[in-house]
Amino acid sequence: MFNLDNKVAVITGSSKGIGKSIATAMALQGAKVIISSRKVDVCEQTAAEINELCKDGIGEAFVIPCNISDKSSLENLINKTKEKYNQIDILVCNAASNPFFGSLKDIPDDAFEKIMNNNIKANHNLSQMVIPEMIERKDGSIIVVSSIGGLRASEVIGAYNISKAADIMLIKNLAAEFGKFNIRTNAIAPGLIRTDFAKALWENPEILKASTATCPMKRIGEPDEIAGAAVFLASEAGSFVNGHTLVIDGGSIA
Numbered sequence: 001m002f003n004l005d006n007k008v009a010v011i012t013g014s015s016k017g018i019g020k021s022i023a024t025a026m027a028l029q030g031a032k033v034i035i036s037s038r039k040v041d042v043c044e045q046t047a048a049e050i051n052e053l054c055k056d057g058i059g060e061a062f063v064i065p066c067n068i069s070d071k072s073s074l075e076n077l078i079n080k081t082k083e084k085y086n087q088i089d090i091l092v093c094n095a096a097s098n099p100f101f102g103s104l105k106d107i108p109d110d111a112f113e114k115i116m117n118n119n120i121k122a123n124h125n126l127s128q129m130v131i132p133e134m135i136e137r138k139d140g141s142i143i144v145v146s147s148i149g150g151l152r153a154s155e156v157i158g159a160y161n162i163s164k165a166a167d168i169m170l171i172k173n174l175a176a177e178f179g180k181f182n183i184r185t186n187a188i189a190p191g192l193i194r195t196d197f198a199k200a201l202w203e204n205p206e207i208l209k210a211s212t213a214t215c216p217m218k219r220i221g222e223p224d225e226i227a228g229a230a231v232f233l234a235s236e237a238g239s240f241v242n243g244h245t246l247v248i249d250g251g252s253i254a
Contacts, residue, residue: 001235001236001237002029002231002232002235002236002237003029003030003235003236004026004029004030004031004059004090004231004234004235005029005030005031006030006032007026007030007031007032007089007090007234008031008032008034008081008085008087008088008089008090009023009026009031009032009033009034009088009089009090009091009092009234010034010036010077010078010081010088010090010091010092010126010130011023011026011033011034011035011036011092011094012036012037012066012068012077012092012093012094012095012122012126013036013037013068013094013095013096014033014034014035014036014037014043014046014092014094015035015036015037015039015042015043015045015046016037016042016046016195016196017193017195017196017197017223018094018145018190018193018195018223018226018227019037019092019094019095019145020035020046020223021223021224021226021227022092022094022226022227022230022231023035023046023050023061024049024050024053024227025224025227025228025230025231026059026090026227026230026231026234027050027053027054027058027059027060027061028053028054028058028059029058029059029231029235030058030059031059031089031090031234032059032060032061032062032085033050033059033060033061033062034061034062034063034064034077034081035047035050035061035062035063035064036063036064036065036066036077036095037065037066037095038065038066038067039065040063040065043063043065044063046061047061047062047063048061062084062085064076064077064080064081064084068095068118068122069097069114069117069118069122071122071125074122074125074126074129075129077126078126078129078130087133087137088130088133088134088140089134089139089140089141089234090140090141090142090143090234091126091127091130091140091141091142091143092143092144092145092230092234093122093123093126093127093142093143093144093145093167094145095118095122096118096119096145096160096163096197097114097115097118097119098115098157098159098160098197099111099114099115100112100115100157100159100160101156101157102156103155103156103158104158104159107158107159111159112159115159115160115162115163116159116162116163116166119160119163119164119166119167120163120166120167120170123144123167123170124170127142127170127174127185130142131174131178131183134178134181134183135178135181135183138181138182139182139183140181140182140183140184141183141184141185141186141233141234141238142171142174142183142184142185142186143185143186143187143188143230143233143234144167144170144171144185144186144187144188145187145188145190145226146164146165146167146168146171146187146188146189146245147160147161147164147189147190148189148190148191148247148249148252148253149161149164149165150163150164150165150166150167150168150187150189150245151165151168151189151245151247151253152253164189167187168187168189168245171185171186171187171243171245172243175242175243175244176243179242179243184233184238184239184241184242185242185243186233186238186241186242186243186244186245186246187244187245187246188226188229188230188233188245188246188248189245189246189247189248189249190221190226190248190249191215191220191221191247191248191249191250191252191253192211192212192215192220192221192249192252193220193221193222193223193225193226194220194221194222194223195223208220214252215249215250215251215252216250216251216252216254217250217251219250220250221248221249221250225248226248229246229248233246
């Protein structure tokens with residue numbers, strides 16, 4: 001049910017953190033995964049680690065660097081993937097930005113625009129680029145890594161949460177429009193996960209204690225605890241899941 005043999009998966013922000021865990025899990029299920037982020041050396045290190053795990057001929061990893069803030073870089077990512085593998089079966093929009101911590105009344109225009117461009121528009125653009133071939137093939141899975149921030153307000157990361165709420169509506173609209181072509185579009189909404197991206201919320205013991213106070217499991221999550229959900233949504237196991245946001249937060253929303 002979770003087999004991804006011969007599937008090609010493009011995963012943004014996959015050199016570390018949640019993206020790396022998703023890429024590793026998909027490769028171990030047989031997928032050919034594209035490792036992509038701005039830093040080529042980190043991408044190559046991650047790809048080497050995955051290929052070592054997959055040396056018995058299951059999946060594999062290939063590096064195509066990409067800056068999600070640049071549409072031409074997104075186009076290059078998709079085009080180079082097709083040159084290498086001829087098709088794209090799975091798109092995972094994981095990369096995101098959050099350059100501002102503070103009140104919405106204080107956020108500079110450039111920071112707000114960066115958040116909206118990188119967290120919403122880039123995902124929209126990438127979806128536009130892969131959907132035509134998925135329609136033709138009548139098969140495909142698009143997964144956007146949103147956040148529980150898209151489901152609740154914040155006094156300090158408001159713009160980020162707005163972008164993540166928009167991602168949740170993006171996948172609903174794509175699901176409504178393209179589900180008839182067997183394209184499943186879903187989101188994953190992680191809670192606090194131990195990544196560099198969220199380090200400010202878990203590195204300090206006092207902040208960590210406050211961050212986990214409302215979580216029934218009294219801990220934060222690990223990147224590998226998100227990876228299985230992505231494999232599920234991309235595989236036959238998730239073949240009737242469409243337009244859904246899967247919350248993985250240890251029960252915090254509850």
